[in-house]
Amino acid sequence: MSESTQSSITVLYFAAASTATGLTEEIVLIPSNGLPLSSLGDLLISRHLGTDLANVLQSSQWSVDAEMVDEPDSVVLKGGEEVAVICPVSGG
Template sequence: MSKPEITVLYFAAASTATGLTEESITLPASQYPLSSLGDLLVSLHPDVGLDKILQSSQWSVNAEMVENAGEVTLKGGEEVAIICPVSGG
């Protein structure tokens, strides 16, 4: 059985840091906690400051904002967005 894949959407600072607007990510397990996704993305994009960006960002899964990443399990097929804080005004 193939490993599950998700689509990660990068916006604002996350897009600038990675140079991407979206990316397909293969999950290491069929039940993968959203709370671990940040570490996985940082390991795929080291040394671009993504860890700092993720600390102040929120997650969205299938266009729904996530309040608590620890309560969300990714199973594959999801579209996960990194929503960075908007500065300026």
């Protein structure tokens, strides 16, 4: 059963990330044994080749289930999470 080899997460895009991808959210399949949050950026960039997403992610932070993540290396996505790309906000 192929369902057992992959799980999924929901990625939310805001501001520049939404502009770069043309999306506000997407479902992303991840391995059933998990995906380090620190690897998610490369996966998303590979899904959106030819966009400015790589540049946007360099200055963005991650949020997992509405909690900001300070150390992406310490988080492993297991499936079912809602991950948001949080772009820097310019004030004025």
